Amino acid sequence: MKFHATKTKDKLFIIFKYFTSIVCYYLTEGQQLPAYITENSPGCINTSVTSWNIPEDFVVHLKKETIVICTLAGIPGGDPFIGINLDYRDRISCGIDVNQKQTFICFINAVNISDAGVYSAELTVSSTVFNNTLYVMRPPTKPVISLQGDLINQRSHNLTCSAVSTSVPVTGLLMTYSWTDDGAAITDPRFTLSGQGNNVLMINRVRKEDKGKTIQCRATEDKGISSVTSDQTILDVLYTPEVSTSTPSPYKVVEGQTATLACSVTAANPNTDIRWSWIKTDSPSSVLHTGPNYTISNIQRNQSGNYNCRATNSIGMSIPATIHVDVQYKPEVSTLTSSPYRVVEGQTATLTCSVTAANPNTDIRWSWIKTDSPSSVLNTGPNYTISNIQRNQSGNYNCRATNSIGMSSPATIQVDVQYGPASVIFSPDIIIINKTENQTVTPVYCSAVCNPNCTYLWTGVTTVKSGVLDVKVLKRTMRGDYTCTASNTIRSTSRTISVYINYPPTTEVFQASGNKIYEESSPFNITCEVDSYPFSDINILNIDTGEVKASGGPLESLTYSESSAKCYHAASYTCNSKNSYGSTSSAVQRIFIFCRPRPFDGQSNINTGIKTNEGLNISATFIAYPPPVLSWKFRKSLTDVNKTLSSEFQISSVTLNVSTVQTVLTKETLNQEEFGYYTCSHSD
Structure with missing residues (x-):
């Protein structure tokens, strides 16, 4: 492993000022932050060595994993020594900040993927190794x-x-x-x-x-x-179909015709396997049709309403397209006037019709006709008024309504003009029946023209609850007026027929007032009532005197009256009546008058001359009631005292009537001594 040694008089961190793309920052004590350097970009990895005690003659090795890439050595009194692995020559610079206790490895030009990994800092005099990680940042995969x-x-x-x-x-x-x-x-x-x-x-x-x-x-x-x-x-947005209709809404169709409703899909995704359904909105559970076009043959008014068409694809069902079907039909009319409509002749009749159903129910035109004159339009409104209606206007009246579709069937009102009987008709047409008792007559029929029909009632002598007066055999009790009354709810009218039955008189009543016994000077009367036809000539006769006391005729009754009764009124009376069919006399009616006795002729003295040895026959008539007791006495002169007659004299009394008594004194021969004054006296 070869190193490149360099010396610098400046502090080690000054090196970073030459790398503008290098981010250099100090770590707070105890903090160790990874280094994130974008591939092909410069950058530094800092390692915090906070726990070291760094001597002046320190030696620090900076490693990538196990490979030392940079050695830092401190020389007391001289410049520090920096050695860089030849594999990293010209690529990195490195250093240590003794005061901040951080080491630095900076990639001068670009970091490549092989630079990623764990870096460590080792102090030769310390067993503590500090590690940090360099992440080489590359773009994420294409999302x-x-x-x-x-x-x-x-x-x-x-x-x-x-x-x-x-x-x-x-x-x-x-x-x-x-x-x-x-x-x-x-x-x-x-x-x-x-x-x-x-x-x-x-x-x-x-x-x-x-x-x-x-x-x-x-x-x-x-x-x-x-x-x-x-x-x-x-x-790619999938959505339910969108539908529209080419059928206008409202869709107007005449009842009985064929209605065709059409729908189409205006948009849908997917626009395949489209399924259709038609419903009427008031019966949503009933599917009427499953195609895009719905045909209704012979459509009826109850099929008016809103119809929805919907289309369904694999996503769902469309919002409906609605067609309002307006089934139009001619009007239907009814009458608010009862039928038959009864109205009294002369009054005002009002006939009323109304439209109970029509579509359209606008621009309604009306017509009224009488069915027996269908070509004559009487009125063009819903109400028809007939003033002063007459009986010949009875009949059936039709009202019709017309709209743009047609004319309604008629509503019919039977108008019944009611009237009472104007007159009564007799058949045979007679107003008098004049017959003799026990004759027969044909029936008389009573009739009248009226609406509603009349009922008939005969009243008068008898009551007959029909229109036929059938008396058959005439009796006197049937005489009188017979009135036929024709009646209905409007009014009544009558007509009278007079029945005359001819028969001879019969005395019905011959009666004195009171008890037939009257005080003198008191009033009395005698009434005679005669049943006859024609009426009779009537007289009341004093039988005792033969004097007619009252008469008149033709009459049904006659009364003989006296305001002051006299004794001579006491008598027997009879009533005589006569008409062209016969005559009759009543039974005798006796009248009694209380009165004191008095001579019938009012004379108190009577002179009678007779010869000696002739018979004596003298009488005296007295009026009195009750009848008096009469006695005869004799006196020779007026100065003598009355003497009772010997039995040779015969005395008799005869009651001439109810108030007249006659006494008779007789002797066969009358001698001279028997000439004188004979006195008849009475006692009561």
Whole structure:
């Protein structure tokens, strides 16, 4: 081993000032730092020898592993000696700083890979050896970017950059990584670095726009140099299909026609093995079709709605494309007016229709017709008003609605104009029946024109709850007025027929007022009621006198009245009646008047002349009630006292009527002595 010896007057560390690329630094006490020198670059390895006691005549050997490459010797009073291994001549310089207790080996031009290794410093008078390591730093291997799995849209993915250190010996230093996006520093906030030395690039929520980006990385070893840039990794973002429809939305189609809905894929990766599905959004679990085009034959209104088409590839299912299908149809109408609609004649009828369903439900046009005049449009609004409606306007009315699709089926309202009977009709058309009792008559029919139908009621002499008056055989009790009333909910109307039944008179009542016994001067009356038709001529006759006390006619009744009863009114009375069909007399009615006896003729004296031996026959008539007790007496002169008559005289009394008594005095022959005054007296 040969050494190159040199001397210098300067301190040993001054040597380093000539090597601008050499990093020279002092170690703190007890610190031993490895040397990291880039391949083909100058640099130094320092070894701290802190525990040595260095004499003036020291000898220090600096070794690489077992080979001494530099010897340093101190000469008391002279310059130090430096010896360099010839293999390292012109490559290194070396030295020692006695004060700082550090040794130095500096590579003047470039370090090569063979220089890497462990270096030691040995003091000949010390057993302590100090070691340090020189690491020759080389670029890491070309990085490799790896991606686990496919890069899928909207998911987060990690790209890993891997490189291997080529420094000698293995440093164990941290490898750091830098990344570029399309050759520029990454600024997208979705791109974040993590992992050891930022070896992981995480793309948060990959976008399909990331497809085609070139990602590269470089590795840099700590205290070393960077690797070359990795190969480009071109992002291939896989994503679910994107679909669109060429069918306009809303898609308007007329009910009953065929609807065709079309979808297509506008983007997908991969764009192979595309599977389709169509659903109606209100029934998402029911797949309607599995092709890009969906055809609905004879479409109905309940098929209106939103239809979604989706495409699926190996990544997943697309966001749906939605088509709103608007199935249009002509209106459907109903009436808010009850049918039949009943209205009273003369009132106002209001018929109302409404659209219950229509699509479109705009620009609705209305028409009203009466079905028996379909060509005449009565109104063009949803409500039809008929003022002062008349019965001839009864019938069926149709309302229809029309939109851009067509005209609705009609809603029909039956209008029932109701009216009461204006008049009553008799069949046969008579208002009088004039027949004789026990004759027969044909029925009389009562009818009227009315809506709703009328009910009929005959009232009067009898009640018949029908429209037929059938009396059959006429009886006097049937005489009178018969009224037929035709009624419905609107009103009632009546008409009367008079039935006259002719029959002879019958005395129904012949009756005096009170108890038939009256005080003199008190009033009384006698009434006679006669049943006959035609009405009779009636008179009330005093049978006793033959005097007609009252008469009149034609009448149903007649009353004979006296305001002050007299004795002579006491009598028997009868009622006589007569019409063209016969006559009759009533039973006798007796009237009694309380009165004191008095001569019938009002005379108190009667002079009668007779001859001697002729018979006597005189009478006296008295009015009185109750009948008096009469007696006869005789006196020769007015001054004589009345004497009772002998039995030769015969006395008899006769009641002429209820209030008149006649007494008769008779004797076969009357002598001279029997001429004088005969007095009839009474007691009561």
